[in-house]
Amino acid sequence: MNLSRRNILAIGGAAVTVSLIPVDFAMATPEAAAEALNAFTGGAAVTDGGIDLVAPEIAENGNTVPISVSAPGAVAILVLSEGNPSPGVATFTFGEGAAGTAATRIRLAGTQNVLAVAKMADGSFVRAARAVKVTIGGCGG
């Protein structure tokens, strides 16, 4: 596994405590994702919790993976994929009074982490990550 604690810290900013979710597969380097994240947060600290990201553990079809994000009180949510050639997936911007939830489908080039980062009304940032596995399928029994 290439996603080390150090890499996660680099994504989240130096002041962040991150609980690393256990994933067991190789991933592309998340530097591009870190860059996209930085552009969204302006380098501000990002904390875990306060946002739900729902994605399948194993994608039924890597070309169209349903995900949903929910962060009540968010003004915007950025979704990133760490293993795609281009990490940016979507940015949802919410107007006043919106529920802060959204659902979409994303394309994943392979097994990787999907990140969702919400910008809250007070200017703080929260994150959630899910490992999504893309498999060649076969012979369950």
Added chain:
Amino acid sequence: MISRRDFLQASMATAALYGASGFGNWSRLAAQQVLTQDKLLEFDTFGNVSLVHITDIHAQLKPVYFREPEFNIGVGAAKGQAPHLTGAEFRRRYGIEDGSAAAYALTHDDFAALAQSYGRMGGLDRVATVLKAIRADRPDALFLDGGDTWHGSYTCYHTAGQDVVNVMNALKPDAMTFHWEFTLGAERIEDIVAGLPFAALGANIYDAEWNEPSEIFAPYKMFERGGVQVAVIGQALPYTAIANPSWMFPGYSFGIREERMQEVVDEVRAKGAELVVLLSHNGFDVDKQMAARVQGIDVILAGHTHDAVPEPVVVGDTIVIASGSNGKFVSRVDLDVRDGRMMGFRHKLIPIFADVIAPDADVAALIDTQRAPYLDQLTEVIGHTDADTTLYRRGNFAGTWDDLICQALLEEREADISMSPGVRWGPSVLPGQAITREDIFGVTSMTYGQAYRTEMTGEFLKVVLEDVGDNLFNPDPYYQQGGDMVRIGGMGFSFDVSKRQGARVSDMTLLKTGEAIDPARSYVVAGWASVNPGTEGPMIWDLVEDHIRRLGTVSVQPSGSVKVLGA
């Protein structure tokens, strides 16, 4: 929910029922030559709700021989825990004597010899007798089918599941969930479900287009039993659209959907459910994880991974029950539900010894009616097993049935390497026994049985082995699909279960030359059960039949071509 003290009382009650060994009463009875129907069914009715669970019948209407696995390796937190115990370790854990009826039913050693003493197991006519006895004790017992029911035999294949549907309907289940049933195709399963006289459940069966709960399969059904509001929630195999050809049911999506499960549990509790039962096709380790993470489930009736576990596994306030496969066992669970919560349980894994439990005459006749049009085809003898050979499937990496199938693929399709899917269904054939067409269908029947011939590079072969291996040995159960490792003919390899994907497979060797597999070279590969549409080739059962016919007498010794490390 239940306090630790309540559970201790329940456990003591269980211990009292089974004797000091905790289990194995029927094994001692057999040793004393008093294995009787009354003793097998003996149960001190308890509490106010009874559940009866059967699962993974795989269309075995008649009694079968079915050898349990010698290898069933657990990884991560599951290592060495039920159901990842086999052989002597299993017998020691549950106090089972060597050579006893329980040893025969639940473990692999001396299988062929013990089979001579204890005979076949299962048969839905015997299951009908057990149900009748339980319903005599508790008329409103809930009978729940965990799925993989309408798949796996000659008659099931030729009737698109109708034979099993007819027989199971006569047994009057209250609810069912699903996996292989989807390989009948969306139209067919929807057609059957539309006429089903009981609930077809799956909280995780979704409409693929909208990613919303299916309108055809309900998430749960509420029952009133013994004055108790019981919610039965269904959970289909989360990886049905990955492990099986999704093009056959393109409108459906599945998945673990843990958040959805919590929502459904909360919904039924809000509706007044005092007992929440999850009728699951998750697989045992997935169920244990779900029990620990989703709050409010009292009982999980586990399926998919074909484990027969003599005692419930307790996870927090949830009991997880596994009832084996192929009709070998029925679980009875009596529950004491009072003041809106489960206070205790009593459980028995009832072994269906076909020579001990009398068949129900009506159901026996109904089964024979299903088989009558096909009887000549079913019973035709294709070959025999040698005196040194038992044909069986179960095992993490190999079984003699698959060794035979892989050899048939190599020879009949002139391939370098062959592949057979690591499914867990398929009855066994004893030494010196006739191999019938029914036996061959028992280990090959499916709606996508084409035996393909293609080329793969050495590099891609490794990708396949690593991919399938991770579906089995990923330490996080939510990433496990169930089933076993793909079986390989013509190639040996080492597999380290303790490593991560990409590092488990090594020493890939082409057996016919003894040379290392070259990542850059292409090899001719024959296999079957591809999940891809448009797969071409003869049906695997025809190919295996030709092969066995040519051999006449089949002698297969375990090949030993997979070296397992890190277990």
